Amino acid sequence: MHVQSPSELSEGDPFGAATLPYGIFSTPDAPDRPRVGVRYGDHVLDAAAAAAAHGSVHAELLAQPTLNALMAAGRPVWEAVRREIRGWLQEPYFLPLDGVTLHLPFEVADYVDFYASEHHATNVGRIFRPGMDPLTPNWKHLPIGYHGRAGTVVVSGTDVVRPQGQRKAPDAELPSFGPSLRLDIEAEVGFVVGTPAPAGTPVTIGEFREHVFGVCLVNDWSARDVQAWEYVPLGPFLGKSFATSVSAWITPLEAFDTARTAPPERTYPLLPYLDDSAAEPGGIDLRIEVRINGEAVSRPPFASMYWTAAQQLAHMTVNGASLRTGDLYASGTVSGPEPDQLGCLLELTQGKGPYLADGDEVVLTAWAPGADGARIGLGEVRGRILPARTA
Amino acid sequence: MHVQSPSELSEGDPFGAATLPYGIFSTPDAPDRPRVGVRYGDHVLDAAAAAAAHGSVHAELLAQPTLNALMAAGRPVWEAVRREIRGWLQEPYFLPLDGVTLHLPFEVADYVDFYASEHHATNVGRIFRPGMDPLTPNWKHLPIGYHGRAGTVVVSGTDVVRPQGQRKAPDAELPSFGPSLRLDIEAEVGFVVGTPAPAGTPVTIGEFREHVFGVCLVNDWSARDVQAWEYVPLGPFLGKSFATSVSAWITPLEAFDTARTAPPERTYPLLPYLDDSAAEPGGIDLRIEVRINGEAVSRPPFASMYWTAAQQLAHMTVNGASLRTGDLYASGTVSGPEPDQLGCLLELTQGKGPYLADGDEVVLTAWAPGADGARIGLGEVRGRILPARTA
Numbered sequence: 081m082h083v084q085s086p087s088e089l090s091e092g093d094p095f096g097a098a099t100l101p102y103g104i105f106s107t108p109d110a111p112d113r114p115r116v117g118v119r120y121g122d123h124v125l126d127a128a129a130a131a132a133a134h135g136s137v138h139a140e141l142l143a144q145p146t147l148n149a150l151m152a153a154g155r156p157v158w159e160a161v162r163r164e165i166r167g168w169l170q171e172p173y174f175l176p177l178d179g180v181t182l183h184l185p186f187e188v189a190d191y192v193d194f195y196a197s198e199h200h201a202t203n204v205g206r207i208f209r210p211g212m213d214p215l216t217p218n219w220k221h222l223p224i225g226y227h228g229r230a231g232t233v234v235v236s237g238t239d240v241v242r243p244q245g246q247r248k249a250p251d252a253e254l255p256s257f258g259p260s261l262r263l264d265i266e267a268e269v270g271f272v273v274g275t276p277a278p279a280g281t282p283v284t285i286g287e288f289r290e291h292v293f294g295v296c297l298v299n300d301w302s303a304r305d306v307q308a309w310e311y312v313p314l315g316p317f318l319g320k321s322f323a324t325s326v327s328a329w330i331t332p333l334e335a336f337d338t339a340r341t342a343p344p345e346r347t348y349p350l351l352p353y354l355d356d357s358a359a360e361p362g363g364i365d366l367r368i369e370v371r372i373n374g375e376a377v378s379r380p381p382f383a384s385m386y387w388t389a390a391q392q393l394a395h396m397t398v399n400g401a402s403l404r405t406g407d408l409y410a411s412g413t414v415s416g417p418e419p420d421q422l423g424c425l426l427e428l429t430q431g432k433g434p435y436l437a438d439g440d441e442v443v444l445t446a447w448a449p450g451a452d453g454a455r456i457g458l459g460e461v462r463g464r465i466l467p468a469r470t471a
Numbered sequence: 472m473h474v475q476s477p478s479e480l481s482e483g484d485p486f487g488a489a490t491l492p493y494g495i496f497s498t499p500d501a502p503d504r505p506r507v508g509v510r511y512g513d514h515v516l517d518a519a520a521a522a523a524a525h526g527s528v529h530a531e532l533l534a535q536p537t538l539n540a541l542m543a544a545g546r547p548v549w550e551a552v553r554r555e556i557r558g559w560l561q562e563p564y565f566l567p568l569d570g571v572t573l574h575l576p577f578e579v580a581d582y583v584d585f586y587a588s589e590h591h592a593t594n595v596g597r598i599f600r601p602g603m604d605p606l607t608p609n610w611k612h613l614p615i616g617y618h619g620r621a622g623t624v625v626v627s628g629t630d631v632v633r634p635q636g637q638r639k640a641p642d643a644e645l646p647s648f649g650p651s652l653r654l655d656i657e658a659e660v661g662f663v664v665g666t667p668a669p670a671g672t673p674v675t676i677g678e679f680r681e682h683v684f685g686v687c688l689v690n691d692w693s694a695r696d697v698q699a700w701e702y703v704p705l706g707p708f709l710g711k712s713f714a715t716s717v718s719a720w721i722t723p724l725e726a727f728d729t730a731r732t733a734p735p736e737r738t739y740p741l742l743p744y745l746d747d748s749a750a751e752p753g754g755i756d757l758r759i760e761v762r763i764n765g766e767a768v769s770r771p772p773f774a775s776m777y778w779t780a781a782q783q784l785a786h787m788t789v790n791g792a793s794l795r796t797g798d799l800y801a802s803g804t805v806s807g808p809e810p811d812q813l814g815c816l817l818e819l820t821q822g823k824g825p826y827l828a829d830g831d832e833v834v835l836t837a838w839a840p841g842a843d844g845a846r847i848g849l850g851e852v853r854g855r856i857l858p859a860r861t862a
Contacts, residue, residue: 190622195705208704216703221646222637226705227618227712231581231795232670241671243790246613246742255612257742279623279714280632280860306790312607313599314586314617315706318790321618323670351637351648399634399697399709400860404622469671469791 082126083174089121094447094457096121098338100165101329101459102147102294105180114183116142116150118165119329119459123174127165130173136164147186147330151274151293152405158274158293162332182328184235185296186272189406191233191324192396193268193300194225196387198344200415200423207431208308220347222354223387223395225409228300229321233408236328236461240301242438242468243322247305259468260303263436266413267370267380267423267444268298269458271389272330273407283397285359288390291403294330297368297444297461298410301325304426304435326408329459336456339365339448341383353398354391362388366458368414368446370423372436380414380423382446438467473517476561480512485838485848487512489729491556492720492850493538493685496571505574507533507541509556510720510850514565518556521564527555538577538721542665542684543796549665549684553723573719575626576687577663580797582624582715583787584659584691585616587778589735591806591814598822599699611738613745614778614786616800619691620712624799627719627852631692633829633859634713638696650859651694654827657804658761658771658814658835659689660849662780663721664798674788676750679781682794685721688759688835688852689801692716695817695826717799720850727847730756730839732774744789745782753779757849759805759837761814763827771805771814773837829858 089096097120105117105124115128131139138161141150150161195201198215201224205214218224234240242263248255274293277283283291300320307319341363343356356362366382392409413423422428425435436442441464447455480487488511496508496515506519522530529552532541541552586592589606592615596605609615625631633654639646665684668674674682691711698710732754734747747753757773783800804814813819816826827833832855838846 190620205704218637218639218646218700218703221639222701224701224705224708226708227620229581229618229792230621231798232792241791244673245790246609248609248612254739255609255742257744282635303790309609310613310615311704311706312609313596313702313706314615315702315704317616317618318786318792321787321792322790348645351646353648395709396712399636399694399713400632401620401623401709401712407622 082129082172084172085170085174086121086123092455093121094455095119096454097166097169098450098454099331099335099456100162101331102185103329104146104183104185106183107175107180114145116144116147120169122177124177124180125165125168126173126175130168130171138164148405151186151272152276154275155290158332182235182237185328185330187406188230188233188408189404191228191230192225192409193228193412194223194387194392194410195412196223196385196392197412197415198386199384199417200413200427203415203427207426223392225392226315228324232321233324233326236325236459238325238463239466240323240463241466243303243306244468245303245306245318246309248309255309259470260305262304262433263465264302264304264425265370265442266300266302267368268300268410268413269366269382270296270298270326270408270410272296273403274405276405277397277403279402280400282353282400283393283403285356285390285394288393289333291393292333292389294332295336295458296327296330297446297458299325299442299444299461299463300410325461325463327459327461331456331458336364336448338450339456341365343388344384344386353394356388356391359390362390364448366446366448368444371443373441378420378422378428380421381416382414384416385411385414436465438465440465473520473563474565475563476565477512477514483846484512485846486510487845488557488560489841489845490722490726490847491553492722493576494720495537495574495576497574498566498571505536507535507538511560513568515568515571516556516559517564517566521559521562529555539796542577542663545666546681549723573626573628576719576721578797579621579624579799580795582619582621583616583800584619584803585614585778585783585801586803587614587776587783588803588806589777590775590808591804591818594806594818598817614783616783617706619715623712624715624717627716627850629716629854630857631714631854632857634694634697635859636694636697636709637700639700646700650861651696653695653824654856655693655695655816656761656833657691657693658759659691659801659804660757660773661687661689661717661799661801663687664794665796667796668788668794670793671791673744673791674784674794676747676781676785679784680724682784683724683780685723686727686849687718687721688837688849690716690833690835690852690854691801716852716854718850718852722847722849727755727839729841730847732756734779735775735777744785747779747782750781753781755839757837757839759835762834764832769811769813769819771812772807773805775807776802776805827856829856831856
């Protein structure tokens, strides 16, 4: 059932030999045997089969039903496996992408969501806290973040049922209950931790590459009406916890080495643990596209983010918190300075809506420049809204 | 190496035959074989050994290195196992408690922390947001909560290293970095989910007993200076995520059937999914004691909580969020109306300190009334503060 290697990739295919993202797939003839695959064009390399056939020492890692064992193995193994996979691209271990089932690629340990776009935080602050300074006094001194619900992270392609919850109109005396009337998206970039870190040993900015395995797209679905009513004083909870969608493919961090960019200039000097002036450029020139029902509605530029993924990791661990394999942290909504670069409907419609309707399908895609005109892709995140399940 | 059954428990021992909490223990001769034990007085019943000797159908569940398999098995199995254990109390499968090592009893899936004491929320609101209404407008309409870091939940007895972080004095122009100067405790009661619930099917108040396996004590360590600077607008993050301590023992929910109490009268009518007026009484008459360096500093009454654990579970799932075996949710700081009933130093010292010093040891204990004068105990939560690891 395997096919020959895909003969030719179209020019600019974001899943060429410089990308090679990892995922977990199964086939109709062996639905109970999910295993590691690598995307190449519109095919999947059966990495488990190739590794077994070659007697690779990594065959067991690649036969697992999640990426966690590979992710826990650490950067030297990640690089060795990537070299092996490059050597298998001309061999007959490919399956057509549309013939396989893709699974949640890793078991999520903790999920943290940041808030790292100055444009997004400013726009949202204006809408949620009118008349006040849109950026809180702490915003430019630390990457603000919070923990989300790991158990409701789902893989791209999973339908999202419209959540129900409490919301209160500003002029209403009491809250009411029902399906969210302001269901929104948040286009984000996620970073997946491979190598764990014990409690009490903060991860420095320079150690970022040792701990982060790869990158994915994230749609942090948000019920704005629920969120607005619940979030003071302890932050977002049910407005977010019903579902968070991630790519089926995790692109290795090093694939973006050609796309590193300097983050924006900082307004204030940073405390030493966040100071990245001597480190490799912390930004990534990822160009995201948001499509709703096939229509491109926004193109958020990830390079515009104020806080970088390395700074976020340093911040998350500076208090001594440990890292586990499978920890996922997302950038927060990516919004650029222009009206067609905003990462959520709240901003795109200036708080007025319309928001998502039942049946709407949202697709996020992204790519970054590689060498010689190549494109480095992130796996898409696709999700369709189903009507609320009212009793 | 097993001993005969403990002959006599002292009167009022909170770990008598009506309590029988579950934990995970190992012995010095088999440190790599953690397994299920049941506390009885100052002994541990080796439930794995007893089950194997009796050919119990539950022997495999009791030989596991965490409680998760037992917890996932559901209430009929929980009740059958509890009956079997009662039958083994006169048999020679006991070990002295001080000769075993206790482990984190379950693998934590998601960790949610609520904020359910009206007294605590009012006191904290006055200190953190002076001049404003101490309770936010949503507080009496929904149980406010947020997700915490599951990966840093530790078992009682684990030392806690003083966290470092950013904090800003009100009169300072810029934040500074260093060891927390306001390290605090939060005395809470935790509920552990056994039976999972799929996405999209809210758990009603009446289904609480089917999903919650047991109860423990929680010390939600809090760096108040870090928290105060970071928590607007997305809630607590690094001020909490360095460590959360839980009991080594999980007391089955049904052990508290004799201690159920009606929650306080509600100020506003509740939305139907939170209305518990027709349900079993949602409160539990648990009397907590907080000791610091051996001295009792507070006795918070859990019966005074405004929101019940059943309401919290209904709220947490009403948006369609799934539950996983191992989900832990805590009540929030338990504080009563009296000055000697406050569950954290922030309240006990009216925001002035002193807070915890290096070397301080905090112990939380709790019991509830059983039948005929018996006491039903929660496992203690013990933790000692180690100095910050400054570079």
